[in-house]
Amino acid sequence: MTRLSRIVLLAVSAGLLAMLVLPIWSIHLQAPQYPEGLGMHVWLGTVRGIGQHDLANINELNHYIGMKRIEPDTIAELRFMPLLVAGMAALGLLAGALGRRWLLYAWSVLFIAMAAAGLGDFYRWLYDYGHDLAPDAAIQVPGMVYTPPLIGSKTLLNFTAVSWPAAGGWIAIAAGAAAAYAVVHEMRVARRAAAA
Amino acid sequence: MSNPLWRKLAYPIGGVAVVGALFSAYQHGGRSSDLVTGDDAARKVYVAPGQKDEFYAMLSGGFNGQMSVYGLPSGRLLKIIPVFAQHAENGWGYSEETKPMLNTSYGFIPWDDAHHPELSQTDGVPDGRWVFINANNTPRVARIDLSTMETTEILEIPNSAGNHPSPFTTPDTRYVVAATRFSVPIPQRDVSIEEFEHFKGTISFIRADQPGRMDVAFQLLVPGVDYDKAHVGKGVSDGWAFFTSYDTELAHTLLEKNASQNDKDFVAAVNWKRAEECVAQGKARTVPANYAHNVLDERSRVAHSSFNHSVKMLRPDACPGVMYYLPTPKSPHGVDVDPSGEYIVSGGKLSTIIPVHSFTKIRKAIESRAFDGTFEGIPVLKYDAIIAGEVKNPGLGPLHTEFDGKGYAYTSNFISSDIVKWKLGTWEVVDKIPTYYSTGHLMIPGGDSRKPWGKYLVALNKITKDRYLPTGPELAQSAQLIDISGDKMKLLLDFPTTGEPHYAQALPAALVTAHQVKYYDLHRSTHPYRVTSEAETKAVRTGNRVDVYMAAIRSHFAPDNIEGIRVGDSVYFHVTNLEQDWDIPHGFAAMGNRNGELLVMPGETRTLAWVPQEPGVYPFYCTDFCSALHQEMQGYARVSPKGSDTPLAWGTDRPLHPEEHASHEEHDRHAER
Numbered sequence: 001m002t003r004l005s006r007i008v009l010l011a012v013s014a015g016l017l018a019m020l021v022l023p024i025w026s027i028h029l030q031a032p033q034y035p036e037g038l039g040m041h042v043w044l045g046t047v048r049g050i051g052q053h054d055l056a057n058i059n060e061l062n063h064y065i066g067m068k069r070i071e072p073d074t075i076a077e078l079r080f081m082p083l084l085v086a087g088m089a090a091l092g093l094l095a096g097a098l099g100r101r102w103l104l105y106a107w108s109v110l111f112i113a114m115a116a117a118g119l120g121d122f123y124r125w126l127y128d129y130g131h132d133l134a135p136d137a138a139i140q141v142p143g144m145v146y147t148p149p150l151i152g153s154k155t156l157l158n159f160t161a162v163s164w165p166a167a168g169g170w171i172a173i174a175a176g177a178a179a180a181y182a183v184v185h186e187m188r189v190a191r192r193a194a195a196a
Numbered sequence: 197m198s199n200p201l202w203r204k205l206a207y208p209i210g211g212v213a214v215v216g217a218l219f220s221a222y223q224h225g226g227r228s229s230d231l232v233t234g235d236d237a238a239r240k241v242y243v244a245p246g247q248k249d250e251f252y253a254m255l256s257g258g259f260n261g262q263m264s265v266y267g268l269p270s271g272r273l274l275k276i277i278p279v280f281a282q283h284a285e286n287g288w289g290y291s292e293e294t295k296p297m298l299n300t301s302y303g304f305i306p307w308d309d310a311h312h313p314e315l316s317q318t319d320g321v322p323d324g325r326w327v328f329i330n331a332n333n334t335p336r337v338a339r340i341d342l343s344t345m346e347t348t349e350i351l352e353i354p355n356s357a358g359n360h361p362s363p364f365t366t367p368d369t370r371y372v373v374a375a376t377r378f379s380v381p382i383p384q385r386d387v388s389i390e391e392f393e394h395f396k397g398t399i400s401f402i403r404a405d406q407p408g409r410m411d412v413a414f415q416l417l418v419p420g421v422d423y424d425k426a427h428v429g430k431g432v433s434d435g436w437a438f439f440t441s442y443d444t445e446l447a448h449t450l451l452e453k454n455a456s457q458n459d460k461d462f463v464a465a466v467n468w469k470r471a472e473e474c475v476a477q478g479k480a481r482t483v484p485a486n487y488a489h490n491v492l493d494e495r496s497r498v499a500h501s502s503f504n505h506s507v508k509m510l511r512p513d514a515c516p517g518v519m520y521y522l523p524t525p526k527s528p529h530g531v532d533v534d535p536s537g538e539y540i541v542s543g544g545k546l547s548t549i550i551p552v553h554s555f556t557k558i559r560k561a562i563e564s565r566a567f568d569g570t571f572e573g574i575p576v577l578k579y580d581a582i583i584a585g586e587v588k589n590p591g592l593g594p595l596h597t598e599f600d601g602k603g604y605a606y607t608s609n610f611i612s613s614d615i616v617k618w619k620l621g622t623w624e625v626v627d628k629i630p631t632y633y634s635t636g637h638l639m640i641p642g643g644d645s646r647k648p649w650g651k652y653l654v655a656l657n658k659i660t661k662d663r664y665l666p667t668g669p670e671l672a673q674s675a676q677l678i679d680i681s682g683d684k685m686k687l688l689l690d691f692p693t694t695g696e697p698h699y700a701q702a703l704p705a706a707l708v709t710a711h712q713v714k715y716y717d718l719h720r721s722t723h724p725y726r727v728t729s730e731a732e733t734k735a736v737r738t739g740n741r742v743d744v745y746m747a748a749i750r751s752h753f754a755p756d757n758i759e760g761i762r763v764g765d766s767v768y769f770h771v772t773n774l775e776q777d778w779d780i781p782h783g784f785a786a787m788g789n790r791n792g793e794l795l796v797m798p799g800e801t802r803t804l805a806w807v808p809q810e811p812g813v814y815p816f817y818c819t820d821f822c823s824a825l826h827q828e829m830q831g832y833a834r835v836s837p838k839g840s841d842t843p844l845a846w847g848t849d850r851p852l853h854p855e856e857h858a859s860h861e862e863h864d865r866h867a868e869r
Contacts, residue, residue, distance in 0.1 A: 139824075
């Protein structure tokens with residue numbers, strides 16, 4: 001592995017550690033009655049309101065459409081996601097230290113696969129909250145489901161839900177891109193070495 | 197018609213035509229809106245939808261016993277803050293938590309006459325922490341916390357009657373003052389009204405800088421004239437307080453004539469720092485008294501009354517130098533101190549001039565003993581020795597003066613119904629503007645402080661006759677907003693007010709908005725009947741008392757079905773609003789309740805007592821339109837005859853008597869709760 005790739009891998013791993021203490025995704029909700037906005041941050045290990053009581057207030061509003069309460073303690077993924085990411089950071093640091101090229105390839109494939117799986121799982125939860133509604137809910141709009149967008153904006157009754165990666169999410173995206181760049185770089189160096 | 201004659205007549209005829217047209221325009225409705233206000237008045241008071249006012253104005257409600265909050269320059273009413281009067285709208289004085297706020301030594305007094313809001317000050321400038329207001333009738337002073345816009349403390353004033361010259365503050369809010377408009381026997385006793393020599397007044401200094409701990413620090417026992425208005429010195433006159441007085445004739449009947457005989461009455465100048473020294477030296481006597489102190493606890497939001505049983509009373513003869521009388525023409529009403537503290541302006545309501553005393557001259561007169569005898573033992577200073585100047589021909593019935601901080605003073609004239617602007621130092625009248633009608637107080641934001649925000653003036657008017665659509669014999673009083681930013685005063689707006697806008701205070705909105713409370717922290721509450729979740733709700737019987745620990749949250753009550761109440765019970769609904777969001781109050785009302793209803797703010801617990809009279813099923817419901825399903829926020833309380841054995845049961849969305857139903861599952865669910 002070149003010096004450049006080692007530095008990239010070490011930096012990416014350090015970035016992963018930062019993801020442990022930063023929100024990775026945000027969902028903002030806007031409605032006429034909430035000019036100040038309501039919202040939540042998804043962390044690797046929890047879900048929190050942006051304002052002190054936002055999560056409780058979102059749950060309060062959601063009960064009218066029969067949505068399940070969002071209770072971070074009941075979401076199993078939130079328990080092991082931090083461990084997984086911390087593990088990846090440790091592996092990345094180790095791979096960077098050892099400097100073996102195949103370790104970089106393996107780590108990068110694993111990381112991108114994990115990120116994709118994580119995103120897929122996140123969407124599964126959003127889908128589940130949006131579709132699994134109590135049959136005796138007060139507000140029932142035929143054909144209406146309430147899955148917030150994974151990214152971008154969507155109108156859900158009187159609310160506009162806007163989802164974007166938060167700081168931790170952007171770090172993950174940047175980490176993926178950097179790792180991909182390092183892989184391409186290494187492959188090019190290897191090819192050149194083989195030709196020489 | 198020959199040419200020269202036509203020319204001679206053209207100008208006079210044309211002139212008459214123009215005058216006639218103007219007069220006609222004046223007669224046909226142009227009276228104030230077209231001719232008095234400037235063209236740009238609408239723009240200056242227009243606060244566009246979604247925009248906010250520049251100033252908060254706190255107007256007293258006079259005989260409604262409350263205080264109202266308006267925005268300036270729009271004149272929009274933002275809130276009525278209940279103070280001394282029960283307020284059916286939100287349960288103030290009806291809920292068990294707030295009833296103690298209205299306790300006095302005379303018992304529960306659910307009304308009063310509230311006159312003078314006074315903002316707390318730091319370094320002589322309104323600071324946005326509190327506003328104080330007096331109760332005239334049953335002497336009291338209240339503290340309103342501006343972060344919640346709610347009355348949090350009320351102190352009764354002992355040895356007093358007609359607490360009118362109150363609650364004006366020292367520059368650091370160490371004290372707010374109070375004094376007797378009506379002299380009375382002190383201590384109260386049964387004497388002939390004609391033995392007026394037994395009648396005395398008191399001037400009280402109320403410690404006010406610690407919330408929840410207001411206290412009468414000391415009282416001065418003073419001659420029994422009627423003390424009318426007050427203001428406290430600042431700057432050079434810091435340490436002094438000034439009280440106008442009328443009835444130096446000591447009349448006790450037909451005062452309109454008998455108290456209007458003397459050419460000069462007094463402004464009482466009280467050296468409160470000197471009084472403090474004398475009190476510290478033990479020169480005050482501790483005398484028995486009985487007065488209520490009511491405090492709304494910040495954590496539990498439950499008010500508690502306690503009674504104090506003594507007060508420190510200082511006689512002026514035991515503390516020489518504590519008090520002087522300043523002769524002032526004639527039945528003076530307002531007494532106002534300019535921003536520097538040097539000039540003490542007193543509106544003699546029957547006087548043709550406005551006298552202005554100089555504090556520097558007062559000091560010199562005291563040092564050189566320029567006395568004009570004594571009145572009931574109090575030295576009277578020589579008028580000529582203390583007068584700084586007189587404003588000549590200010591108008592009729594000058595009452596109150598405020599300042600713009602730019603060298604000008606503005607005085608209200610009740611009888612001529614106008615406001616006169618005059619210059620401090622030269623005492624010349626520079627402008628005058630009519631008011632509609634009969635202005636009592638006037639107010640400039642910070643206009644009685646060290647640093648006025650001299651942009652607007654508000655005239656507080658008693659008579660509105662033809663100003664608004666008529667509403668029968670009882671008409672609104674009004675406030676008039678006047679632009680004082682230029683050389684000439686300009687009328688911008690007038691708006692009707694609730695009650696009597698007797699006096700007012702105003703300050704820049706940012707001083708208040710910076711620390712607004714949006715809701716109460718449910719988990720910080722120490723209310724004894726608080727619940728933090730629906731799981732904690734229950735009903736408990738103790739003899740004939742039933743306590744319902746109830747939760748309100750969009751859009752239901754828990755419990756919403758209650759059985760087992762009996763005729764003869766006193767039921768206490770302790771309603772906790774579980775919401776933790778801004779602007780989501782819930783209401784609570786039960787059919788046939790002789791008491792009142794509740795408005796419960798997010799995170800707080802309020803208790804409504806209900807004594808049902810007849811068996812039946814009584815609906816209760818939320819009275820504040822809280823949510824889309826507000827109308828569904830309702831429930832039932834079943835009342836059984838006295839002595840019935842209906843078991844006490846409660847719940848929401850589950851059977852009240854599961855044992856009478858078949859399902860085990862339901863029984864288990866009940867057991868779990």
